[in-house]
Every structure is written in structure tokens, then in C-alpha cells.
Amino acid sequence: MATIKDIAALSGVGIGTVSRVLNGGVNVSRKTLKKVMDAVRELNYQPNHAARTLARGNYSRTTIGVVLPVIAHPFYFEIIKGLYEALTEENYNLLLFNTGNERRTVFEHIVQEGLAGILFIAEPLSAEEKQSLELNRSRYLYIDYFDETENCVYTDNRAGGALAAQYMLGKKLSRIAYVGDITPGQQQSERLAGFRDELLKNGVSLVCEKYVNVDEEKSYQLSRKLMEEQPSLEGIFYFCDELAYGGLRARKVLGGGVNIVGFDDLLASGYLGLTTIRQPAYRMGFEGAKSILSLIQTDVPEKNRLCLPPELVIRNS
């Protein structure tokens, strides 16, 4: 990579002059300016950002890192939207990461980025990773994940599950099944626990639990089979809306009046008339952003834990 020194040598001027040209060209003669610009182009010079920042002394970092799971679900985008709006309002920017394949390497890279703060969306951290964050004195926060020793903003998934159960119990349903994500996770175990406990409290136990990958088509197949095998089923609680959509389709094809309840309340759910548990996705992002900002700006030692309540949205499914 060519440096300012190379430009200075090629154009026969001092490095100070090169710098002046590169910074708008004030106090430089037209002739010198041209010479320097020619050299810049010839050597395909690109300024070194780190050196500039250091020399200028403007160290204030305004970038917040966001680490997401590989699979970018529409639901995450709602969160990101909330983050984005709260952050840009304060002139912070969002840097998106994906720990993907080589988690370890990528993680080190993220920590070393010198970010003002890091947000982990639905990403649990190992003890080793936490230590690395500590060593670099990074401020960080979990979103959509609960850890009682860390800062976090999350949905009360257990309460959400209970809400779904109460709704079904209110409709006097007793033959109820659960359709979930084949990949286990904190969100699912909480939702299911809340759902099951609430049913049990009222003397109802689940007919069965089935698991698939989160995919409308897969869920359609599974739901269809389930409805055929269990014609007396009165209600199905789905781990998320996307799975519930498959249920909606199966019910339409097969007929029958099984009640379907989802979880998330994605945009399409309103149009489809799906009864569901609304997660405050946007708000989770928004509050998460506010929270990391206060962590950065006020530097309080106490941990913040914000638990947001989900909400039952009754439509006609």
C-alpha cells in the first residue's frame, strides 16, 4: 500500500503538503495540487484511516456492534429496526456481525474492533468469551436472551406461553398439542414451560409435542399429518408464527376447526388473521439501544435487566 511518503517522493513535495491536498487542498497552489493528485492516482493511494484518526485525535467511537445468529429471521429485523432508530437518533451506527463458522476467530475480531458497545441478539456467550470482553473492557448487552449475571433486554417468554394457555383454557379447549422448533433454545423452553404449567394448573396436559425446522412448508406437512392423526385435536400452540402459518394452511386444506395460536406477531400475521402472542420486537431493539447507550455514557457498574411483557393478540384463528 502506498503511503503519503510515496506520494511526497513521487510528486517532489513534503508530506505536509500531500496531507493538505488530501484534506481539501486549502493553502496549496493549483500546480502543486495537480502534481500531488496525479501521484495519488498513479500510486492508487488510499488514506490509512487508523493513522488519520490517531493523528487527528478524534477517538470518540460511535459504532455499536450487533451480533446475530446465522439465520436472519424477519423477527430479528424488527429488532434491528428498533436498534437502528434509537441509535441513529443519537448519531451512532450499527455494525452487523455473524459469528458463523469460525466463531472463535470472528469473536476475537469483534472484541478487538474497538466498538463503543456490543449487542448480542439471541447469542449466549461462553465464560471464555465473557472474559475476553472483560479484558478489553467492552460494554455489551444481550437482546432476546436472559442471563441473570448480565445486562439484558428480553421478552418474558414464560408469560407468553402462559398467555397462550389462558386463551385456550378460556375457550374450554382441552385436547391441545404443541408444535415447536427442532433446534432447542432458551426461548422455546421458556415458552413451552409457561404454556404447559398453565395448562397443568388447570388440569390439562398436552396431547403431544412435535418438532420441525422452522419453515412454513415443513410445518404444513407436519401439521397436516398431526390433524389427520388426531382428528379430535382442539388447539395447537406453535413456537412461532412462521410455523403457525403452515398450520393455517393445513387446516384450510383439511377443514376442521382446530384453534391455532402462534408466537411473534409478524407483519403477515395481521393480514392472515392469526391469533398470536405478540413479542415486543421493535421495542426490544429500541430499549436495548437505549440501555447500551446509557452503559456507554454513564458507566454504571450495576447490571440492567429489562423484561418486556408479550401480549395476546386475538384474531380469528
Add this chain to the structure above:
Amino acid sequence: MATIKDIAALSGVGIGTVSRVLNGGVNVSRKTLKKVMDAVRELNYQPNHAARTLARGNYSRTTIGVVLPVIAHPFYFEIIKGLYEALTEENYNLLLFNTGNERRTVFEHIVQEGLAGILFIAEPLSAEEKQSLELNRSRYLYIDYFDETENCVYTDNRAGGALAAQYMLGKKLSRIAYVGDITPGQQQSERLAGFRDELLKNGVSLVCEKYVNVDEEKSYQLSRKLMEEQPSLEGIFYFCDELAYGGLRARKVLGGGVNIVGFDDLLASGYLGLTTIRQPAYRMGFEGAKSILSLIQTDVPEKNRLCLPPELVIRNS
């Protein structure tokens, strides 16, 4: 801000030792390590990223900036998803910006960020801005915007409009209206031009054009009024799916068999059975990422212009 020097002074060691502690603590006695760590905590030290980068000599930038309009539409998220997947595959990261209020300041900031490349989504650039990019020798690319003098990846909106017209003509419709976005833009003028020209070629002219803000409710109101006032209307072409959803609702409430065609093919459109023109949003992002990467890596002087074809998706609206 405390520097490594302050830590060294407070803990009574040399700066080299402080640095060693901060970089994993190899070759440091336990005692020294503790002293230094205490000082780090006491002074609330945070490493200066610019200085680190400069000293380490690892300048390779792997961050791509993405500049979006203020309003983050679901459609943009599809694009971002495409970008994200193509970029993370090559270990690049995404930095999101919003030129918002103080465009000029923010723009300067973006240019000075030292990004590997910058992607402008649906954001036209002024001559002055282009010059500033040039001066900093930034690689950049338009997405979802056409400019014949720049690198860009965009949808053939004109062809999309024509596709919608052909579909309606094929159904022998002749009393046709257009409902658009009240904010003018290149996308809209292209779509409408393609639509109108194709109709005209077949001797059909638009009954009327109406404009609202892009909002389902607003479109519902407008569509309802339109359908009431023009009961003989046979088709409505909407600027985008979100507007078309309002039309779908109005038609449902009012009854009547007016044909509705949208543009975008958002996720919900499949579930709602909306006939629409599918924009290759994901692919635009994906190709945009590939394109900026090749710009960065091969440094070709020629401009790349990639025009992606939209596609008619016939459902039952």
C-alpha cells in the same frame, strides 16, 4: 481518556509491560499482571483502537458501509439480507448509516470512515458528494437506483410496469387506474412509464392516477373511495405491495371484482394471494455485494451496471 502511559505510571511499570498485559498477559509475572489490571480498572482504561491498528500494521479494512433512506421498509431488509449473506461469507461486515437530518455532516463522516466500500441503497448522490467520494478514493455502488455514469445494481422497473400492463391486457381489462406513492422517485416514474406505455401501445389509457403515502390504512381509504367513485374500474396497479394490501382490504369490504396488482412481492403477499411483480430484492443485495467486492479486490476502472429483471407472480387478486 486514560492512556497506556497513565496505567504505566500508576502501576509503576513500563508501557511495554502494560501492553503485554492488555494483550493476553503472556510473559508477565502474576504480581505485575495484578498491579496493572488494578490500574486499568481504577482509571477505567479503554484501548485506543486507532493506535492499536496503526501499531499492529493490520490495515486491511473489511467493513462495507450501507447507506439507507430514513424509512426502513421491509423491502430494504430483503436487500440487506442478501448483502449480509454475500458479505459475511467473505468475512466482511456491514455498517449501517442513515443520512437523515444533517446529510452533509453525516455524509462527510461516512466518507472519512475509511470503509472498504460504500453501498447506497435508493440514495441518489449529488455532484459534490461524488467528488468527495472521489477525493477519498472510495469505492461505491448504487443499489436499487440507476445512474448511467456509476456502478449500480437495480431492478428494471420499467419492464416491471410493462409486465403488469401485459397481465391486465391479457385479461382484457381496459378501465385501469394507478395508485402510487405521493413522494416522487425514480422507481415510481419508471414503473409508471413502463405500465402506461405498454397500455398505450394497446390503445388503453389510464382512467386516473391517485397518490398517497405508503401506508396500508391510507391506501385502504383511498382505494375505497376510488372503487366507490369508479364502480366500472376493472384493474388497479399499485406502486407497491403495501399499498396493494389496502386495495385488497377495500375490495373485500366493498365487494366487486376489480383486479389488483402490486409490486415487490413481500413475504405477506404470498399468504394474501396478491398478484404482483416480484422484485429480486435479495438478489439485488447479493449481487451488489459481489459487485462491490470485485471493485475492491480487482480495482477495475470500468463501471458495472447490472439490471435485474422483475417477474410477474400470478396469484388470485
Add this chain to the structure above:
DNA sequence: CTGAAAGCGCTTACAG
């Protein structure tokens, strides 16, 4: 209008 020099905050051989 221009050049030489100091300095930004760190890392990293090097010598001990």
C-alpha cells in the same frame, strides 16, 4: 504557499 518536526497511543523486537 511549503517543509521539517513533533506527536497521536499503541506494539514489538531487542537487550538485558
Add this chain to the structure above:
DNA sequence: CTGAAAGCGCTTACAG
């Protein structure tokens, strides 16, 4: 295991 020193690539008064 530790300290002193050079150097990363730039900017910015300063003197001319």
C-alpha cells in the same frame, strides 16, 4: 520477566 526505543501513517502548528 521487564524497560527503553523505534516505528506504524498521518495531521498540524510553526517558521519561513
